[in-house]
Amino acid sequence: MIWAFVIVLVLLIPILAIVIDSQVGQALANRISRSVPEGAEDLEGRIESLEADIRYLSESFESLSEETRFVRSLLEGPVSESDPIGLLEPDDVPDRDS
Numbered sequence: 001m002i003w004a005f006v007i008v009l010v011l012l013i014p015i016l017a018i019v020i021d022s023q024v025g026q027a028l029a030n031r032i033s034r035s036v037p038e039g040a041e042d043l044e045g046r047i048e049s050l051e052a053d054i055r056y057l058s059e060s061f062e063s064l065s066e067e068t069r070f071v072r073s074l075l076e077g078p079v080s081e082s083d084p085i086g087l088l089e090p091d092d093v094p095d096r097d098s
Contacts (some may be wrong), residue, residue: 023060030056 019025
């Protein structure tokens with residue numbers, strides 16, 4: 001029984017390290033470390049907090065969007081010889097015959 005506990009503990013340490021090091025862990029740490037404005041009724045503080053959250057989410061979204069575009073372009077492969085890294089749209093690629 002004690003071996004099962006030790007094995008679970010040994011497996012949880014790297015998993016916890018991965019979660020803490022991820023963007024989700026960093027977001028949770030930022031959220032916890034932020035001081036709550038004095039008085040829950042402070043509308044201005046709540047608005048600033050929401051604006052900071054929106055700013056963080058939009059930056060994260062842009063980053064994920066860029067990563068997705070890059071990975072998609074790698075997976076799709078080159079469009080043609082004139083566009084070896086696949087940056088041109090299919091309509092913009094010149095025909096070889098012309």
